[in-house]
Amino acid sequence: MKLKNLLWVVVSLIFVLSFSSSYAAGVIKIGVQAPITGPFANEGQGIDNAVKMLVEQQNAKGGLLGKKLEVVTCDDEGTAVGGAICARKLVNDGVIAVIGTYSSTPAESAEPIYARAGVLQTSDATADSLTKHGYWTFFRNSCPNSAEATFTADFLVKKMHFKRIVVLSDYSTYSSDLADATVAALKKIGGNVIYKGKIQAGSQNFTPILTKIKAMNPDVIYFSGYYTDGGLIRAQQVALGIKAAFVGGDSNDNPEFFKLAGKSANGVYMINVPRPDILPYPLAKEFLRDYQAKYHMMPPSIWTLFNADGLRAIMYAIEKTKTTDTKKLAAFLHNLKNFPGITGPITFTKDGERAGSRFMAYEIYNNNQYKVVYKED
């Protein structure tokens, strides 16, 4: 009985003792808002890793403005509420800029909080609405869904001349937005969408909907969700003997896709910005080399690199403006033109959108080799 009580006290102590936080002066704090746990945990950890690595490198060079940089990470678990909680926490921790987050929902719920506090936010999230609220603090470091949708529609109709198009998405903000935008873009140029459906991410068994689709005789299945489902959809599509082509949106472009799809990956088309390892820029090669040396793995996806670019742009702005006043930094960034980035030149428009999209369509051959089949002019 006594032992039980003692154990109980120990358990309670473990709970309470973990309450500690430290404040250090003379540093510049950079926040990371990312899904460290939850379904996108690997993407979130990729962002966190990249930011920590770049900050370490910068500190080795003496930091910025004579101060060391410090990273404060907050796990938003990929949810709207998690995003709002993180935003308030990071603001209070005194960060001047936040890198991330990965997906649109928590990025959007955090936006007004950063804007009110005057903290810069740079995210790879692609929902169009993110740059439409007029917040001066927000900078997208990737490309919006609408740009991808237009490109995809052109590819499907103008380049590939598909007549019977099936569009699938999952339930996430990003995926359903992208699917909606793509359907809209297809309609605009006269594409024939014969079916638009949704799958439950992570459910693994997609044969019911695919069997249904099989009866419709489609030319192409376009999927706007994530590789974790996309790879399986492709594998099951082929297993069911559905002859249609498969086109995956940007979040399908991940090495795991090829593992999941196996041999069926051959002939798949991917729509994406350039892949990390085929990025032509020396900065990219350098980044990937460092990342692999430090973490013994490749970054989970291109989105890690976009966020790294977001951080690099902000560090560049601090260096150039010699200030940590976010108003001035934002003004500088809004006028940034062709700053060399890991993912290509960085230019921000007045509403924080990253100018210019670099989408490409790849065809997969030999299980995981890429060949560019269509490019934006």
Place this chain on the structure above:
Amino acid sequence: MLLQLNNVFKTFGGIVAINNLSFEVRNNQILGLIGPNGAGKTTVFNCITGIYKPEKGTIYFDGKNITGLKPHVISKLGIARTFQTIRLFPSMSVAENIMAGRHTKCRQTWFDSLIRTPKYFKDEKENWLKIKYYIDLLKLSEYTTSIVSSLPYGLQRKVEIARALASEPKLLILDEPAAGLNNKETQELVDLIYQIKAMGITILLIEHDMDMMMSLAEYIIVMNFGEKIAEGIPSEIQSNPQVIEAYLGSE
């Protein structure tokens, strides 16, 4: 006539538990129901109180047909009971248990409860004071706030009776109230049952303690295998060969 059973019939999975049983209980009578284990006595009680629905036959209480009514409706009409295996509300206090008897008499609605209207205060006070009377009657006052599951068996039996009395029933059904009691407690119980009768309450009793049954009951029904095998005043029953056989067994 307070209670009347006509040809009540009940089976469980094909096995007949009560077979065309009829009997009646007069106002302010103490009626005993006896029989060996498994004779179907408790099933009769469960049919009267609505826990089981008889398959055939009718039960009239106070001139009303109560056959197949829900237990809470029957309770409202003025039937209260104790259980063979004690069924109190184990983690609640003695007073709260007895208060259950007042459930149908409390006049507050759920809304009065929720926001504490003046009616709520008046009603609560009235009923708590009412149960205080029964707590005192059964000499439970030193246990008022005790949790019932921590009380000895004899006291738990008393709480059950107090709870039943608190509902101010017309008919009180006691299912083996003396089981597990010692001699002194049994004697107290006998006195108590006389007191209850003096309040004008009719009593229907199952009991294995034959001393007690013979001294208490005015009239006795004997059951075996779900059927009535004898009835009469105690002295008749005690010398009835059929009853002796049912109890002590044939050879």
Place this chain on the structure above:
Amino acid sequence: MEIFLQQIVNGLAIGSIYALVAIGYTMVYGVMKLINFAHGDLVALAAYVGLTVLMQAFGMHLSNLWAVILMFTVTAMFISLFGIILERLAYRPLRKAPRLSAVVSALGASLAIENGIMLIWGPNIKVFPSNIFPSTRWHISGVVINSTQIAILLLSIILMIALYIFINRTKIGTAIRASAIDQDAAKLMGINVNGIIIAIFALGSFLGSIGGLFIGIYYRELYFQMGWIYGLNAFIAAIIGGIGNIPGAMLGGMLLGIFNVLIAGYVSNTWSEALTFALLIIILIIKPTGILGERVAEKV
């Protein structure tokens, strides 16, 4: 018609996996009246352990066949042992506690296993190699069946028949059924009920681990939270069949597999989960103890 048959074939494959997992729920519930919420995560753990063993086996240059055999044996043994330890640490101390306390303990175990998987294998998805089973496809009048599906279906059916025989024809099996009916009476027969509970956890975890490996082989994608989805579905299967009833779990698993594909294929893909649950609730309202469950009346 082809489409319908195709759906049924696919439904049976997934249904047999549900059935294997559902048996674990139903056996534990039968004897302990506990919803073992951690069972689904045990299934996920099995898939991860299996993948690791498989990779080690390939590393040792074993042939495919031997690697697969090694994977099945090592994983099944490990997970069975894990189930036994789980019972000992998380459930046995709570046998006399309020029932819901044991349920919360099970939820805690589920959380710990799920996140333990993430700590060990990382948050990224893991992928089974695609070449362990020969993936031959047959087209039978428009219906496509592949060898993996047949292997899973056959193996599941063999396992379920074996379990059925074990439960119905052997001494221990009869003792398990007796313990589920009446633990005290079972003790009076000289049955060590603690031993039976251990056996049940071992057996349930064993079948769950096979289910987990099938998921790995069939879908090939592993992620640390996958246990919840399979666990919940298998649990529903157990309820549909009548929880506590082993043939019920088998039937429930197969039925659920078929419901799933039919609802998704013919009614609505976007509403499939809601409709599955609506169906479950309707079954419960009509037959509160499931299809093969028995109603136990409380003695008053």
Place this chain on the structure above:
Amino acid sequence: MRKNLVWYILFFTIAVIYPHFVDPSWVDIGTTFALYSVVALSQDIVLGKAGMFDMGHATFFGIGAYTAAILNTVYNIPIIYTIPIAIALSALFGIIISWPIIHLRGDYLLVATIGFNIIFYQALQNNLFGLTGGPNGIFGIGAPVIFGINISSQRAIYYFAWFILLITMLIIYNIDKSKLGRAFHYLRESEIAAESFGVNKRFYKVLAFALGAGVASLAGVIFAVQYAAVSPETFNFTQSVLFFTIVIVGGPSSIPGILLGTFVMFVVPQFFREFATARYFVFGIAMILTMILRPQGIWPAKFGKLPKYLTKES
């Protein structure tokens, strides 16, 4: 009784001064703590008091939040007026949902309530009637205005949430000390004895669901205001599991127990944010340990607190 009152006054005093000493993110956590406590207390009416295994309570929390969000953003009804509508609607849902399944025992009821939660979640995701906004949910929910005061600042919402918690605690206290609460307790402890003393089983069980749903819905409205947004994943089955666990870990039917439960299950993980990757692993093990060491909950309910006019004299 006096002693308890002192503790509660101390508790609320600390709550009142708390936001002045912590940083904003902890103010938010304090607000959510109050709201989650309200939901857990409402769940406890069903689970702890009436003893029905309900593992789908996030449904009612969600109905409140979405009702307020939809009425406010689509029909421009001020938040303050959406509160009674949300409560009534959710209570009505509680009645409709529980009516057919109320006779189910224990685990079967648990499964049915999980089922309703999953149906609700999928309805939100599928943008039911084009109103729920699909997976994005609904953004831009306004703030309530009470007596001309706009409850939009973080602290105002904090105090508003704590005011709601206070009201809820009073209501729960009233339930406990009345015919209503006693009827729930009787049903939990022994259905047959309760029925035999006139407790209408169906009426009180459905009423427990209706009250639980109504109160949870109230918390939902404030939750929508706090984040100015609602999205489906806040009301999924996992969330129901959280509320369920709070009640069991804290101590069913015990107000201090449930407050403690909310603290342990919701606030403590916030401390652990630093140890992101390991925290839920440790947390799962802590849940098991807590139940083994405290099978009745951390602070189990105590019965036998009676009115003074009953216990005094003699």
Place this chain on the structure above:
Amino acid sequence: METILQITDLEVSYGSVVALKDITFNVKSGEIVVLVGANGAGKTTTLRAISGLVKPKKGEIIFEGKRIDHLHPHKIVRLGISHAPEGRRIFGTLTVYENLMLGAYTQKQIDKNTLEWIYNLFPRLKERSKQLAGTLSGGEQQMLAVGRALMSKPKLLLLDEPSLGLSPALTKIIFDTVKQIRNSGVTILMVEQNAKAALKFANRGYVLEVGKIVLSGTSEELLSSQKVVEAYLGRK
């Protein structure tokens, strides 16, 4: 005759409720001993304590010179005590044959002779061996409960109310069988409400009242004792 079971100062309580107090008695090898007394007197609890289903608070239970009051029920069965519990407690959804097999759970293999013997004692069980036990009539269920208990080839058989709910004719059959079982060398301790009939063929008896033994003696002594009649029908 040698004492096979010795119970000394046994005390059992359920929670705060004392069910048995200072129970002392013995059973000698080859005897039939009957415990009689009204409901709630503690007869069933005594049997449950012997077979290990309840743990005594105080006192000793010695079986064949070995203390067994701290053993698990399944170990006690292995020592040779078999208990046909109150209310039969047969496994209703198992077949009659399976029930019997479970009775022999502690045996390495099923002894054909024992089975044959039980089928001889209760020919009805042989006829219905494939039937689900729950579908048997009350009398048949009682036969099964007794037969099942015998499958473990016990030295001591505990019978709890074998005539409960049975018609006089069936009761007679059961009692005749009990005699046969004793004649085959099994010692029997039984609880019986049908005291008169039971005492007729028993060697000795103990009368329990409210958890205490109030009277003991040989069957003849008890049968002629007014106290036994009173225990059931009360003092006149």
